Amino acid sequence: MQPSELPPNWEALITGYVLSDLTPEEAALVKQYLETYPELACEVESLQATLALFPLSLPETKPSEGLRSQILQAAKTELNVNHNEIFSPSTPVPLSSLSSSKPWLKIAGIAAVGLIASLGFFNYRLNQKLATAETDLSNYRLQAQLSNTQQELSRHQEELSRYQEALSVLKQPNNRLLALKSITSNISSSGSLVIAPNSEAAILTLKNLPDLPEDKIYRLWAFVDGKKVKCAKFNPDSQGKVLQKIPLQKWGDTTEVFVTVEPKEGLELPVGETVMKGSRAI
Amino acid sequence: MTIAKHTLKLNTVQSESDMNSPNQTEAELFQALQAGDLSALGTIYDRYGEAVYRLALRILKDKSEAEDLTQEIFLAFWRNAKYDPNRGKMIVYLLTMTRSRAINRLHQKSTQQKLLQRCQRSIPTHAESNLMEKVSLNEVSQLITKALEEIPDNQQQVLKMAYYEGLSQSEITEQLNIPLGTVKTRTRQGLLKLRKLLKDLVD
Numbered sequence: 187m188q189p190s191e192l193p194p195n196w197e198a199l200i201t202g203y204v205l206s207d208l209t210p211e212e213a214a215l216v217k218q219y220l221e222t223y224p225e226l227a228c229e230v231e232s233l234q235a236t237l238a239l240f241p242l243s244l245p246e247t248k249p250s251e252g253l254r255s256q257i258l259q260a261a262k263t264e265l266n267v268n269h270n271e272i273f274s275p276s277t278p279v280p281l282s283s284l285s286s287s288k289p290w291l292k293i294a295g296i297a298a299v300g301l302i303a304s305l306g307f308f309n310y311r312l313n314q315k316l317a318t319a320e321t322d323l324s325n326y327r328l329q330a331q332l333s334n335t336q337q338e339l340s341r342h343q344e345e346l347s348r349y350q351e352a353l354s355v356l357k358q359p360n361n362r363l364l365a366l367k368s369i370t371s372n373i374s375s376s377g378s379l380v381i382a383p384n385s386e387a388a389i390l391t392l393k394n395l396p397d398l399p400e401d402k403i404y405r406l407w408a409f410v411d412g413k414k415v416k417c418a419k420f421n422p423d424s425q426g427k428v429l430q431k432i433p434l435q436k437w438g439d440t441t442e443v444f445v446t447v448e449p450k451e452g453l454e455l456p457v458g459e460t461v462m463k464g465s466r467a468i
Numbered sequence: 469m470t471i472a473k474h475t476l477k478l479n480t481v482q483s484e485s486d487m488n489s490p491n492q493t494e495a496e497l498f499q500a501l502q503a504g505d506l507s508a509l510g511t512i513y514d515r516y517g518e519a520v521y522r523l524a525l526r527i528l529k530d531k532s533e534a535e536d537l538t539q540e541i542f543l544a545f546w547r548n549a550k551y552d553p554n555r556g557k558m559i560v561y562l563l564t565m566t567r568s569r570a571i572n573r574l575h576q577k578s579t580q581q582k583l584l585q586r587c588q589r590s591i592p593t594h595a596e597s598n599l600m601e602k603v604s605l606n607e608v609s610q611l612i613t614k615a616l617e618e619i620p621d622n623q624q625q626v627l628k629m630a631y632y633e634g635l636s637q638s639e640i641t642e643q644l645n646i647p648l649g650t651v652k653t654r655t656r657q658g659l660l661k662l663r664k665l666l667k668d669l670v671d
């Protein structure tokens with residue numbers, strides 16, 4: 187091959203390219219030549235092959251006798267990992283059982299077995315990839331699940347401690363109970379307010395309370411000497427329930443309370459709709 | 469060049485009878501290997517195992533490490549070879565892979581990246597030679613040994629330093645205390661001459 191319009195030192199350049207001893211500029215030049223003269227690639231490949239075969243001149247040295255079987259054993263072990271899953275344990279069809287009077291059948295049989303083996307192996311590799319992907323996915327899912335469970339547990343622990351606290355208040359002597367009921371027909375909320383003077387606290391428990399818009403909040407008020415006194419503000423949980431411990435203040439002797447829907451930020455007197463009322467039951 | 473051609477012609481006739489699997493071409497062997505046929509791996513090892521081991525031993529200079537690398541090469545080839553039988557000889561692929569992995573082991577930390585690039589670039593993509601299919605590896609070895617005898621010692625020396633030790637031209641310059649230009653000229657001339665002597669084998 188005699189490429190035209192190449193510099194006189196093209197042979198030295200491509201040899202240097204194969205030997206990786208070119209400057210970056212020279213290497214870029216060779217790449218450019220290779221693009222311009224695709225036939226030059228054959229020269230490069232031939233030099234690369236020569237270099238690759240160069241070690242065949244090394245003196246004869248044999249590896250250990252056992253290396254061959256060691257390699258085959260390692261390959262076999264890898265092959266067996268998922269092999270059983272691919273090839274079901276059903277009895278394989280022996281080639282010899284194919285009628286010898288029909289040689290074409292035998293050839294077809296061999297071809298089919300070869301094809302099955304190829305497909306099987308392909309399948310085996312896919313299965314391996316799938317298994318890895320599934321493991322990764324399942325680890326990821328488990329971790330996500332674990333983290334959710336931990337969050338849930340911590341929520342439950344928080345709730346439990348609120349219940350325990352509420353319970354200890356409810357157990358006190360001299361407690362008074364005010365039953366609360368919805369006063370609007372479309373809401374079925376109900377609950378109670380237990381005033382525990384000994385604990386200087388009250389426990390408000392409500393259910394079926396509807397969610398409010400972002401800017402609204404429920405407020406509990408008490409009548410004290412004919413005046414409306416604010417007690418607490420609250421929102422139900424996702425199930426419409428409320429369990430809240432409220433510090434007792436001047437309204438500890440009240441016999442009547444009510445719940446209104448108010449703007450989120452504080453007002454001293456109720457302006458919103460009254461949704462529940464409660465009075466002394468015990 | 470005449471020696472090489474002469475030797476080739478003599479041995480081509482002899483070799484027909486003593487090949488491992490005369491009916492299996494490399495393409496067929498590789499196909500069987502990809503289908504998970506362990507006996508194909510055995511045949512490939514029988515053909516090229518020793519050549520891979522020799523190169524690994526020459527570079528790593530340790531018998532057990534060379535065997536370990538030989539196993540790694542064949543298992544990697546079996547698992548997932550990017551080898552394309554239509555684009556080059558199996559032995560060229562195996563030896564290129566052996567050299568790059570052996571040298572990587574040698575200089576694992578400091579020059580890994582650099583060598584990786586070098587080795588990637590030097591994987592041949594094409595080397596048609598029907599002759600390679602017809603002669604046994606021993607005969608190829610003899611051919612190359614004879615061809616090497618034709619190359620001046622100083623060219624052989626720098627070629628071997630670059631190939632087996634993975635040394636750069638400037639490292640060779642330092643070790644031999646000769647100018648960089650001389651190192652380049654010697655390695656290039658050595659390789660070009662070797663290529664001409666082995667033309668029938670690699671073209």
